[in-house]
Amino acid sequence: MSDLLTDEVGLPADGSLHPVRSLALRVAADPHPLDLTQSTAISANWEREVTANPAFFNGRMILQRQIRYRDGHLEALGHVSNFATFLWWRRQPELAGACHLFGYPVLVSSDGALIAVEMAPHTANPGQVYFAAGSLDLSDVVDGVCDIEGNMRREVMEETGLDLDLARADPVLYASYRSRRLTLARVFTFSETAEVLVERIDAFARDCPEPEISRAVVIRTGDPTAHRYGAAMLPVLSWYFQQQG
Numbered sequence: 001m002s003d004l005l006t007d008e009v010g011l012p013a014d015g016s017l018h019p020v021r022s023l024a025l026r027v028a029a030d031p032h033p034l035d036l037t038q039s040t041a042i043s044a045n046w047e048r049e050v051t052a053n054p055a056f057f058n059g060r061m062i063l064q065r066q067i068r069y070r071d072g073h074l075e076a077l078g079h080v081s082n083f084a085t086f087l088w089w090r091r092q093p094e095l096a097g098a099c100h101l102f103g104y105p106v107l108v109s110s111d112g113a114l115i116a117v118e119m120a121p122h123t124a125n126p127g128q129v130y131f132a133a134g135s136l137d138l139s140d141v142v143d144g145v146c147d148i149e150g151n152m153r154r155e156v157m158e159e160t161g162l163d164l165d166l167a168r169a170d171p172v173l174y175a176s177y178r179s180r181r182l183t184l185a186r187v188f189t190f191s192e193t194a195e196v197l198v199e200r201i202d203a204f205a206r207d208c209p210e211p212e213i214s215r216a217v218v219i220r221t222g223d224p225t226a227h228r229y230g231a232a233m234l235p236v237l238s239w240y241f242q243q244q245g
Helices: 033-037 039-052 083-090 148-160 194-207 233-243
Strands: 017-020 022-028 060-070 073-082 100-108 114-119 173-178 181-189 213-219
Touching: 017 233, 033 039, 033 073, 033 083, 039 083, 060 083, 060 100, 060 173, 073 083, 083 100, 100 148, 100 233, 114 194, 114 233, 148 181, 148 194, 148 213, 173 233, 181 233, 194 213
Parallel strands: 022 073, 100 181
Antiparallel strands: 017 173, 060 073, 100 114, 114 213, 173 181
């Protein structure tokens, strides 16, 4: 597997979607190298971050160090790190030494709309619109390997109240890589219309004491300017609506 410093990940950096036929997301036992070499800078940045947003919590998460895609097989090596390290890393202009890998469940209503969410003001990406998703954490690690499907189910349930087990899962998992961020996307189609799904999600958010989202968002076109989209959304929007005709 190639280290990310070489950028030889085997995927184009334009975010285009490529099928994943097999997956191995290993988690190393030792700390992430950034936690060892950049601890002072990470701590100083965390103080600034939490001062600006006291709602932040420095939870444990899996931060990747190496990834490699070849002939449909994706391998990655991650380490148990924390949210503070991730926030510091994403402020670095070259995003060196790590990769943010996460599941990206593409939610589709019975009438063909995409269902995304707008992130709440207290989150790390306030006001951005993207699919309900989040970083891999310790609950997603089973026998030293990340469970990407479990990550997607957990994040969708936590943010929207929807159960992915009740949706029809597309058999193909896709990888999309850009700016040292790797999303693993799968389409999940629900039997309810967009209107019904939005009502359910918004009701769930209203009932949460600390909702992660402000509202559900219905997307019916690939217009990249329709909302304040997160970067990972743009290639998925283009791909999905091209598929629709």
